[in-house]
Amino acid sequence: MTDSQVKTTNIITESYQDLSARNWKRYFSFSTDHKVIGIQYLVTSFIFFLIGGIFAMVIRGELITPEADLVDRTFYNGMFTMHGTIMLFLWTFPSLVGLANYLVPIMIGAKDMAFPRLNAAAFWMVPIVGTLMMASFFVPSGSAQSGWWSYPPVSLQNPTGQLITGQFLWILAVAISGVSSIMGAVNIVTTVVKMRAPGMTFFRMPIFVWAVFSAQIIQLFGLPALTAGAVMLLFDLTVGTSFFDPSQGGNPILFQHFFWFYSHPAVYVIILPIFGIFSEIFPVYSRKPLFGYKIVAISSLLIAAVSGLVWVHHMYASGTPGWMRMLFMLSTMCVSVPTGIKVFAWVATIWGGKLRLNTAMLFAMGALIMFIFAGVTGIMLSAVPVDIHVNNTYFVVGHFHYVLYGTVTMGMYAAIYHWFPKMTGRMYYESWGQVHFWLAFIGTNLNFLPMHPLGLQGMLRRVASYDPEYTFWNVLASLGAFLLGMSTLPFIVNMVSSWIQGPIAPSNPWRAIGLEWLIASPPPVENFEDTPIIVSEPYSYGKSDPLVSNLEGVLGHHE
Amino acid sequence: MFRKTIIMDSSISSQPLHHEHDAEGNSYFAFIVFLCSESIIFLSFFAGYIIYKTTTIDWLPAGVTGLEIKDPLINTVVLISSSFVIYIAEQFLEKHQLWGFRLFLLLTIAMGTYFLVGQAIEWNGLEFGFTSGVFGGMFYLLTGFHGLHVLTGILLQGIMLGRSFFPNNYEQGHFGVIATSLFWHFVDVIWIVLFVLLYLWQ
Ligand code: HEM
Ligand SMILES: [Cu+2]
Numbered sequence: 057m058t059d060s061q062v063k064t065t066n067i068i069t070e071s072y073q074d075l076s077a078r079n080w081k082r083y084f085s086f087s088t089d090h091k092v093i094g095i096q097y098l099v100t101s102f103i104f105f106l107i108g109g110i111f112a113m114v115i116r117g118e119l120i121t122p123e124a125d126l127v128d129r130t131f132y133n134g135m136f137t138m139h140g141t142i143m144l145f146l147w148t149f150p151s152l153v154g155l156a157n158y159l160v161p162i163m164i165g166a167k168d169m170a171f172p173r174l175n176a177a178a179f180w181m182v183p184i185v186g187t188l189m190m191a192s193f194f195v196p197s198g199s200a201q202s203g204w205w206s207y208p209p210v211s212l213q214n215p216t217g218q219l220i221t222g223q224f225l226w227i228l229a230v231a232i233s234g235v236s237s238i239m240g241a242v243n244i245v246t247t248v249v250k251m252r253a254p255g256m257t258f259f260r261m262p263i264f265v266w267a268v269f270s271a272q273i274i275q276l277f278g279l280p281a282l283t284a285g286a287v288m289l290l291f292d293l294t295v296g297t298s299f300f301d302p303s304q305g306g307n308p309i310l311f312q313h314f315f316w317f318y319s320h321p322a323v324y325v326i327i328l329p330i331f332g333i334f335s336e337i338f339p340v341y342s343r344k345p346l347f348g349y350k351i352v353a354i355s356s357l358l359i360a361a362v363s364g365l366v367w368v369h370h371m372y373a374s375g376t377p378g379w380m381r382m383l384f385m386l387s388t389m390c391v392s393v394p395t396g397i398k399v400f401a402w403v404a405t406i407w408g409g410k411l412r413l414n415t416a417m418l419f420a421m422g423a424l425i426m427f428i429f430a431g432v433t434g435i436m437l438s439a440v441p442v443d444i445h446v447n448n449t450y451f452v453v454g455h456f457h458y459v460l461y462g463t464v465t466m467g468m469y470a471a472i473y474h475w476f477p478k479m480t481g482r483m484y485y486e487s488w489g490q491v492h493f494w495l496a497f498i499g500t501n502l503n504f505l506p507m508h509p510l511g512l513q514g515m516l517r518r519v520a521s522y523d524p525e526y527t528f529w530n531v532l533a534s535l536g537a538f539l540l541g542m543s544t545l546p547f548i549v550n551m552v553s554s555w556i557q558g559p560i561a562p563s564n565p566w567r568a569i570g571l572e573w574l575i576a577s578p579p580p581v582e583n584f585e586d587t588p589i590i591v592s593e594p595y596s597y598g599k600s601d602p603l604v605s606n607l608e609g610v611l612g613h614h615e
Numbered sequence: 616m617f618r619k620t621i622i623m624d625s626s627i628s629s630q631p632l633h634h635e636h637d638a639e640g641n642s643y644f645a646f647i648v649f650l651c652s653e654s655i656i657f658l659s660f661f662a663g664y665i666i667y668k669t670t671t672i673d674w675l676p677a678g679v680t681g682l683e684i685k686d687p688l689i690n691t692v693v694l695i696s697s698s699f700v701i702y703i704a705e706q707f708l709e710k711h712q713l714w715g716f717r718l719f720l721l722l723t724i725a726m727g728t729y730f731l732v733g734q735a736i737e738w739n740g741l742e743f744g745f746t747s748g749v750f751g752g753m754f755y756l757l758t759g760f761h762g763l764h765v766l767t768g769i770l771l772q773g774i775m776l777g778r779s780f781f782p783n784n785y786e787q788g789h790f791g792v793i794a795t796s797l798f799w800h801f802v803d804v805i806w807i808v809l810f811v812l813l814y815l816w817q
Pocket of ligand 1: 109112113115116136137139140141143144147148202203204205453457460461464465503517518519537540541
C-alpha cells in the first residue's frame with residue numbers, strides 16, 4: 057500500500073454541508089433529487105404507518121373482551137380492512153421504495169435516478185392515494201369493509217346504492233398506487249441496468265441493489281394482473297357487468313387468481329429489500345464480509361422467479377382441485393430453498409464476528425429471529441392439510457405479522473437507524489434506540505405469538521366478538537399491541553430530536569464499506585462530483601483491496 | 616478544507632473518467648420494460664377470457680349466435696398493414712427525407728382511424744351490450760381496452776407529425792418516433808391475439 061492509498065473506511069471527515077439539504081422546507085416541496093424524494097417517501101409512509109397503527113389499536117381494543125362492545129361491527133370491518141390496506145399500500149411499499157430511492161443511485165455510483173421527474177410524479181401519487189383512502193371514511197357507505205383482499209361477492213355489495221362508496225374509493229386508490237408503483241419500478245430497473253458507474257458490474261453491486269432490482273421486476277410482472285382484476289371489479293361495482301358476480305354467471309374464483317397472482321409475489325416485493333438491508337447491516341456490525349455474496353445475490357432473482365408460481369397456496373380452501381393443491385404445495389416449498397440459503401449466509405456472517413450491538417444491529421438481529429420463526433409457520437401453512445385446518449384463523453394473522461411486523465417493519469427500523477446519520481448528517485441517541493428496540497421486540501412477540509394458539513384452537517379472523525374460552529390469549533395479544541403502539545414514541549422522539557440537534561455525524565460513523573459511506577453526510581446534491589470507478593467487490597471487511605478509484609473528483613475540487 | 620484522498624489502481628487509470636449516460640438509451644430501455652409490463656394486463660384479460668369461454672355454461676347471451684367475421688377481418692388487415700407503413704415512415708426519417716416521413720405517418724394515422732371507426736360501427740350493430748353476461752363484458756372490455764390503445768397510438772403519431780414541422784429540435788433524436796412505432800407494433804400484435812380469441816375461436 058502506498059501513501060496515497062488510504063483505507064476506504066476512514067476517508068472524509070468534513071462534509072459538504074453547504075451543498076446539501078439543510079433546510080427542512082426542501083423536504084416538503086416539489087423536488088427531483090432522488091434523496092429528497094426518498095425522504096419524502098419515508099416520512100409520508102411513516103405517517104400512514106401511525107394511522108394504520110391507530111386502527112390496529114382499535115381492532116385490538118375491540119378484541120380485548122369477547123363481546124363486540126367498543127365499536128359497531130360495520131366500523132370494525134372498516135377498521136381491519138383499512139388497517140391491512142394502509143399497512144401494505146401506504147406503509148411497506150412506499151417506505152421501501154423510499155429507501156431504494158435514497159440508496160440505489162448512490163450505491164451504484166449514479167448522480168440520480170434515470171428519470172428524476174417521473175420519480176417525483178410517482179411519489180406525489182402516494183399522498184393522493186392516502187387522501188382517497190381516508191376520504192372513504194366520510195362517504196355515506198363508510199370505508200371499504202371486505203378485507204384487503206376484497207373478494208367478491210362481498211366486495212360487490214352496495215346497500216347504499218350510491219356510486220361513490222368506500223369500496224369504490226378503495227379500488228381507485230389501489231389502482232393509483234399501482235400506477236405509481238409501476239412508474240417507480242420502470243425507473244428503478246432502468247437506473248440499475250443503465251446508470252451504473254464504470255466498473256460497477258452486476259457482481260459488484262451491493263446486495264441491497266440486487267434485492268431492490270429483483271423486487272421491482274416482480275412489481276412489473278405482477279401488478280398488471282392485479283390491475284386487470286381491479287378494473288373488472290370496478291366495472292362490476294359500477295356499471296353492472298358480471299365478471300365476478302356468481303348470481304349473474306360470473307366467476308368469483310377468477311378474481312382470487314388475479315389477486316393472488318400479484319399479492320403473493322408482492323410479499324417478496326416487500327421482503328426482498330429487507331433481505332437486502334440484512335445483507336448490508338450484518339457485515340458492518342460483525343466486521344466480516346458477507347458470506348456467499350454471489351449466491352445471496354442470485355438467490356434474490358431466484359426467489360423473484362419462483363414467487364410467480366406459487367399463488368394458489370392462498371386458495372387451497374377455495375375449491376381448488378387436489379392435483380393443483382399438490383403442485384402449488386411443492387412449488388411453495390421450493391421458495392424456501394433460496395430463502396434458506398440467505399438465512400444460512402446471514403447466520404454464517406454473524407457467526408464468530410466481532411458484534412457491535414447498537415440499535416441498527418439489534419433491530420436486524422431481532423428481525424432475523426422473527427423471520428426464522430415466521431418461516432417455520434410459513435412452511436406449516438404451505439402444507440395443504442395444515443392450511444385447511446387453520447385457514448382463515450388467527451394462525452394466519454400471527455404468521456403474516458411475524459413477517460410484516462417482526463421482519464419487515466423491524467427491518468425497516470434497522471435501515472432507518474443505520475442510514476440515519478447519512479441521511480440527516482446527525483447521529484441518533486443510542487439509548488433511546490435501545491429502549492425502542494426492547495419495547496418493540498417484546499411487544500411484537502407478546503402481540504403476535506398468542507395469535508398462533510388462538511388460530512390452532514379455531515378462532516376465526518375478521519370477527520369482532522368471540523367465544524369467551526379464547527379470552528386469555530386475546531388479552532395478552534391486546535396488551536402486546538398497546539405496548540407495540542407505545543414503542544413508536546421513543547422512536548419518534550429520538551428521530552425528531554436528533555435530526556434537530558443531534559451530534560454532527562461523520563461521513564462514515566460505522567466504518568462501513570460502500571459508496572454511500574465515501575461521500576459526505578448528508579450527501580451533496582449530485583452525490584459524486586465526478587463519477588467514481590469501482591474496482592472491487594462490496595463487503596471486503598478484513599481485506600485490503602480498495603472499493604473505488606479516482607475519488608479525486610469526489611473529494612478534491614473544493615480544496 | 617477537505618482532506619483529499621485518492622485511491623490509485625494502475626489497472627484502471629487508463630479508463631475514461633467521464634462516463635456520460637445516454638438519456639435516449641435509457642428512455643428506450645424503459646419503454647420496452649413498460650411495454651412488457653403492460654402486456655401482462657392484456658395477458659390477464661386473455662387468460663380470463665379463455666377461462667370464461669371454457670367454463671361458462673351460458674356463454675353467449677340469449678339470442679346471440681356469434682360474431683360476424685367479415686368486417687373485422689378487413690379491419691384487421693388494415694391495422695396489420697399499418698405496421699409496415701409506419702416502418703416505411705421510419706425509414707424515411709432515417710434518411711432525413713421529412714416529406715416521405717410525414718406522408719407515410721399520415722397514412723398510418725388514416726389506417727388507424729379507419730380501424731377505430733370500423734370498430735365503432737361494429738359495436739353499434741351488435742345486439743348485445745357490456746352487461747350482457749360474461750361474454751358481453753369480456754368482448755367490450757377487450758375490444759375497448761385495445762381501442763383505447765389504438766387511440767393513444769394515433770395521438771402519439773399526431774404529435775410526431777406535428778413535431779416534424781419543427782425540424783430544428785427534431786433532428787436531435789428520433790426516440791419519440793421509435794417509441795411510437797414500437798407502441799404501434801405492440802398494439803397490432805395484441806390485436807392479432809384478440810382477433811384469434813374473439814372471432815376465429817367461436
Ligand atoms: C401494533 C401493530 C399491529 C397490530 C396490533 C395488528 C393487528 C392486526 C389484526 C388483529 C389483524 C386482523 C384483523 C382481523 O382479521 O379481524 C390485522 C390484519 C392485518 N395486518 Fe396488522 N397489526 C399490526 C401491524 C401491522 C403491520 C406493521 C402490517 C404491515 C406491514 C400489518 C398488516 C396487516 C394486514 C395485511 C392484515 C390483513 C388485513 C385483512 O386480512 O383484511 N399489520 N392486524
Ligand atoms: Cu403466498
